[in-house]
Amino acid sequence: xxxxxxxxxxxxxxxxxxxxxxxxxxxxxxxxxxxxxxxxxxxxxxxxxxxxxxxxxxxxxxxxxxxxxxxxxxxxxxxxxxxxxxxxxxxxxxxxxxxxxxxxxxxxxxxxxxxxxxxxxxxxxxxxxxxxxxxxxxxxxxxxxxxxxxxxxxxxxxxxxxxxxxxxxxxxxxxxxxxxxxxxxxxxxxxxxxxxxxxxxxxxxxxxxxxxxxxxxxxxxxxxxxxxxxxxxxxxxxxxxxxxxxxxxxxxxxxxxxxxxxxxxxxxxxxxxxxxxxxxxxxxxxxxxxxxxxxxxxxxxxxxxxxxxxxxxxxxxxxxxxxxxxxxxxxxxxxxxxxxxxxxxxxxxxxxxxxxxxxxxxxxxxxxxxxxxxxxxxxxxxxxxxxxxxxxxxxxxxxxxxxxxxxxxxxxxxxxxxxxxxxxxxxxxxxxxxxxxxxxxxxxxxxxxxxxxxxxxxxxxxxxxxxxxxxxxxxxxxxxxxxxxxx
Numbered sequence: 001x002x003x004x005x006x007x008x009x010x011x012x013x014x015x016x017x018x019x020x021x022x023x024x025x026x027x028x029x030x031x032x033x034x035x036x037x038x039x040x041x042x043x044x045x046x047x048x049x050x051x052x053x054x055x056x057x058x059x060x061x062x063x064x065x066x067x068x069x070x071x072x073x074x075x076x077x078x079x080x081x082x083x084x085x086x087x088x089x090x091x092x093x094x095x096x097x098x099x100x101x102x103x104x105x106x107x108x109x110x111x112x113x114x115x116x117x118x119x120x121x122x123x124x125x126x127x128x129x130x131x132x133x134x135x136x137x138x139x140x141x142x143x144x145x146x147x148x149x150x151x152x153x154x155x156x157x158x159x160x161x162x163x164x165x166x167x168x169x170x171x172x173x174x175x176x177x178x179x180x181x182x183x184x185x186x187x188x189x190x191x192x193x194x195x196x197x198x199x200x201x202x203x204x205x206x207x208x209x210x211x212x213x214x215x216x217x218x219x220x221x222x223x224x225x226x227x228x229x230x231x232x233x234x235x236x237x238x239x240x241x242x243x244x245x246x247x248x249x250x251x252x253x254x255x256x257x258x259x260x261x262x263x264x265x266x267x268x269x270x271x272x273x274x275x276x277x278x279x280x281x282x283x284x285x286x287x288x289x290x291x292x293x294x295x296x297x298x299x300x301x302x303x304x305x306x307x308x309x310x311x312x313x314x315x316x317x318x319x320x321x322x323x324x325x326x327x328x329x330x331x332x333x334x335x336x337x338x339x340x341x342x343x344x345x346x347x348x349x350x351x352x353x354x355x356x357x358x359x360x361x362x363x364x365x366x367x368x369x370x371x372x373x374x375x376x377x378x379x380x381x382x383x384x385x386x387x388x389x390x391x392x393x394x395x396x397x398x399x400x401x402x403x404x405x406x407x408x409x410x411x412x413x414x415x416x417x418x419x420x421x422x423x424x425x426x427x428x429x430x431x432x433x434x435x436x437x438x439x440x441x442x443x444x445x446x447x448x449x450x451x452x453x454x455x456x457x458x459x460x461x462x463x464x465x466x467x468x469x470x471x472x473x474x475x476x477x478x479x480x481x482x483x484x485x486x487x
Contacts, residue, residue: 013235017205021198028194032187039180043173050169053109054162060104061159065152067097072148079140087136094132094143098122114158118151209237216244226252277306329372329459336369336410336480337362340401343377347384354393358384362401369410369482371460376480379456382449383414383476390418391473409462409479416475421468430454430464453478 070093078086101122104115125147129135135142209232216229226248231241283291284299291299344360351358380399387397395417404411421429432451457464457478468474 014205014237017202017235021194021202024194024198025191028187028191032184032191035183035187036180039176039183043176043180046169046173046176049109050166050173053107054166054169057104057107057109057112058159058162058166060100061155061162064097064100064104064155065159067093067100068148068152068155071097071143072145075140075142090142091132091136094135098132111158111161114154118154121147121151205233205235206237209233209235209241213237213241213244216248226255273306273310277303277310280306329375331370331372333368334371334373334376336366336401339373339377339380340399340412343380343384344399346377346381347388350385351388351397354388354391356388356391356393357396358388358399359396360399360401363403366401366403366410367482369480371480372456375456376460379453379478380412380414382453383412383478386449387414387416387418387474387476391416392418404479408482410482411477411479414476415473417473420470420472421466421474422470426466426468429466 071090074086074090074093077083078090101115101119105119107115125144126135212229212232216227219227228245228248229241231238231245233241280299280303283289284296284303340360340362344358347358384397384399387399391397397417398413398415400413400415402411402413403409430450430453432448454464457480461481462479464476464478466474466476
């Protein structure tokens with residue numbers, strides 16, 4: 001059977017989703033970092049202007065003010081006291097002022113032309129002065145008082161202007177720092193929000209399809225039911241879900257084909273097999289003539305094998321209809337204690353052949369239930385029959401009936417002394433045609449008894465399960481609701 005190909009549709013793959021989320025995070029990091037870098041660059045530029053220019057200018061201008069005050073002081077002291085040491089102090093201050101005036105010319109900034117004008121004024125005042133010591137050859141005042149006052153006023157004004165600039169620059173630095181911190185906090189907040197939303201989006205994109213796939217897989221592994229899953233994404237997981245649905249459809253088709261084949265094969269073989277079995281029985285009973293003891297022994301073997309094949313075909317035909325969806329149940333009141341005892345009686349011949357004892361236990365005053373007696377007997381008989389089959393000779397099988405769930409459920413249990421079931425195989429034993437690896441070599445059967453029992457119990461609204469440990473036997477349980485409406 002060929003399935004139609006899926007149409008090509010635009011899909012967003014997992015790789016694209018991952019790239020989208022991480023690319024968004026990287027873009028936010030890039031813009032946030034760039035923004036912070038721009039603010040830091042502005043802060044560095046302002047800091048450089050303040051530290052390397054304006055602070056130096058203020059420092060030198062303050063030294064120049066000190067120099068001019070020292071020049072004025074020593075010049076006046078010499079005029080009054082006529083002591084030569086004041087000449088030396090004057091000369092030292094004058095040289096220091098001239099050096100500072102030359103140094104401050106190196107700084108260029110808006111308004112720095114005041115120092116050029118100050119230097120031009122100095123040169124106009126002392127046009128041919130090479131060595132400052134030549135001033136001392138004349139009588140004081142060596143530097144006119146009006147020049148000192150003008151220079152002090154100019155320097156003080158320039159110094160105040162620089163101080164005002166530094167003050168405004170510090171405010172600007174604070175504002176830039178605030179903007180830088182704000183940009184960093186906003187970028188970090190957006191980054192965390194995008195990271196959380198991206199993580200939630202990726203998790204949501206992964207968890208939903210995986211949950212659907214897990215549901216479909218568990219339905220098959222635990223219940224043996226082939227169930228399609230919802231395709232809720234267009235990525236690789238969506239394609240996996242579509243492939244799972246295609247596999248489920250294919251398996252359902254093959255299951256239907258196998259069921260139809262079994263029904264057809266069983267029906268076609270049953271008629272000739274009945275004729276052969278009746279013919280063999282007629283010869284065994286010597287209706288067609290005398291047979292020797294040796295011939296009778298072989299006819300007995302043939303009759304036994306034919307009977308076994310007939311039972312196998314009957315079970316194969318039975319399993320094709322033993323599904324909770326298709327079982328046609330006929331509910332009527334029944335006595336559970338009588339059902340238990342009757343089922344044990346039916347299983348007794350097989351148990352006596354292996355010298356196995358079957359004990360039936362039931363609590364008194366167990367109420368009647370509404371159920372399909374024949375199907376429920378079949379389910380219980382399958383469990384007891386399995387217990388007898390796998391229990392060693394001379395052992396005991398316990399079949400019990402009691403109330404559960406506060407008196408709302410009947411609880412049937414069958415305990416055997418068999419080899420037990422490995423833990424890894426326990427979820428699979430109720431699947432159709434399943435047989436453990438060890439049982440395939442040591443016991444007959446095709447793995448339908450427990451599957452039939454499960455379908456019958458679930459069709460009644462009950463549950464079936466087991467407890468088992470290798471080497472310590474197994475206990476099978478199933479429940480049937482006591483109160484239910486007839487369908």
